[in-house]
Structure formats: structure tokens, C-alpha cells
Amino acid sequence: MPGEPVVEAAGLNVRIGDFPVLTDIDLTIRKGEKIVLIGPSGSGKTSLLRVCAGLLSDRSGRFELFGSVPATPGQWSKARRRMAMIFQSFNLYSMRTALDNITFAARELRLGSEAELNERGRDLLELVGCHGLADRYPFEMSGGQQQRIAIARALIGDPELLLLDEPTASLDPETIAGILDLLTQVAEGRFSGRPMTVLCATHEMGFARRIADRVLFMEKGYVVASGTSRQMFGGGVSDRFLEFVGAMAHQRP
Numbered sequence: 001m002p003g004e005p006v007v008e009a010a011g012l013n014v015r016i017g018d019f020p021v022l023t024d025i026d027l028t029i030r031k032g033e034k035i036v037l038i039g040p041s042g043s044g045k046t047s048l049l050r051v052c053a054g055l056l057s058d059r060s061g062r063f064e065l066f067g068s069v070p071a072t073p074g075q076w077s078k079a080r081r082r083m084a085m086i087f088q089s090f091n092l093y094s095m096r097t098a099l100d101n102i103t104f105a106a107r108e109l110r111l112g113s114e115a116e117l118n119e120r121g122r123d124l125l126e127l128v129g130c131h132g133l134a135d136r137y138p139f140e141m142s143g144g145q146q147q148r149i150a151i152a153r154a155l156i157g158d159p160e161l162l163l164l165d166e167p168t169a170s171l172d173p174e175t176i177a178g179i180l181d182l183l184t185q186v187a188e189g190r191f192s193g194r195p196m197t198v199l200c201a202t203h204e205m206g207f208a209r210r211i212a213d214r215v216l217f218m219e220k221g222y223v224v225a226s227g228t229s230r231q232m233f234g235g236g237v238s239d240r241f242l243e244f245v246g247a248m249a250h251q252r253p
């Protein structure tokens, strides 16, 4: 049975200054669903993720998160506690250790006592395969290790919605496979006990096919095609999508 809507957009338009970054977006993401955004650079994938995180506010049309319209800063901060975002550039605090990076925001939000958060942080370090790195600073870790720490940080607040913005775009091909395996386990709910609701922008087509319930193909701020992963990759929905997927495959080793 389909879960309740976590994100609902209908006729959503978003501008940055005078520029329309998203136009007429219709999107429903239900609890436990995984939606993958695919599209060329500048098509609006990051913008759609940023709207969901409350980072772009110049919008019109219908937009609801967790069943209500977030309008005030208080409503946004409540919604943000229920979600986490993972970026391509890791965004770790350079002057904090790995464990501190994982626990810092959760401490600020008082999501648990110091001892509880440290224990959960250490458990997450193990789960993401970074045992022994608790005291390392970001500059002492590889890109892949930093992204694993960022994934642990995202999980510490037990988020209901995970926003992923090209999480492997800064990594080398060998490291990418390990991070995608980890993210697949995260999406399937291996660490949280329930399947995650996920909105993910990626150029990794194998990963997209693996996790996506539905794929949205974006161009120039519009969703130009959408369907289940099988429909989209199987052909018959959008030739332009298949052309883009083919072009991406040629770029990859």
C-alpha cells in the first residue's frame, strides 16, 4: 500500500532572482519511495533538492512537506529535523574530527545527551566502514572516507527524508562503487530499520536503476519525462532520456 506523501508539489515554480530555475513541477514522493532526478547540468536537479530543504523560498504553486505547507522559519526548522542532505562536496567542518562532524549538529539540536550521541556516532562510524577514524580531521581522510562521514552525519538524527545531490560526483571511479553500495544499503533502510524516503540527483545510471522507484528526467527547469525505473530505462517513454543515458555511458569507464 502506498505510504503517505512526504513531498507534494503541483504546478511548482521557483525563481532565483529573475531566473526561473524550476517551472511547473508536479511531484509526489510517498513514504518509503525513492525518486531519482536525472538530467544535464543546469537542468534544475539541485534546485529541486534545495526547495525541499528550504533553501530556495521564491516559489509559487503548491508545495507541501510532511503533509503541510512550510511557511515560517519555525515550520521549516521542524521540517528540517525530519530530513538530511548529502552533497557532492561532503561539506564537513574542517576543524572538527570525524566523530565531532557526525555529532555536532545533533548536539546543537539536542537530539540526545552527549554520551548518547557519542555512542550513536561511534556505532555509525562502524556502520559506514570508518572504524578507527573517529579522531581524524577531514584533511586526514580520503574523499571516500569524508563522504562516509557525511553519510553517518546524515543518519544520526534518524531522518525520514534523505536528499542526495550527486553524492559521488567528486570521487574517483573505484571509490564511487563503495559509496554507491553504502547508499543503496542506507536507502533500503539497513541502518534505520525502515526503508528511507529518498530524492536523489545522480549521473550514476546503474545506481539509479538499482534504487529508483521512479525516475524524473529534467531539462531547463522542467520535468520532461517521468516513469518507473523499468519504464524509463526500458525505452518507450522518452527517446531524449535514452539519448542522455547513452551519452553518459560513453563518458564513464
Ligand SMILES: Nc1ncnc2c1ncn2[C@@H]1O[C@H](COP(=O)(O)OP(=O)(O)OP(=O)(O)O)[C@@H](O)[C@H]1O
Binding pocket: 016, 017, 019, 021, 039, 040, 041, 042, 043, 044, 045, 046, 047, 048
Ligand atoms: N544562485 C543562482 N543564481 C542564478 N541562477 C542560478 C543560481 N543557482 C542556479 N542557477 C541556475 O539555475 C539553473 C538550474 O541549476 P541547478 O544547479 O539546479 O542545476 P543542476 O541540474 O543541479 O546542475 P548540475 O548537474 O550542474 O549540478 C541553472 O541554469 C543555473 O545556472
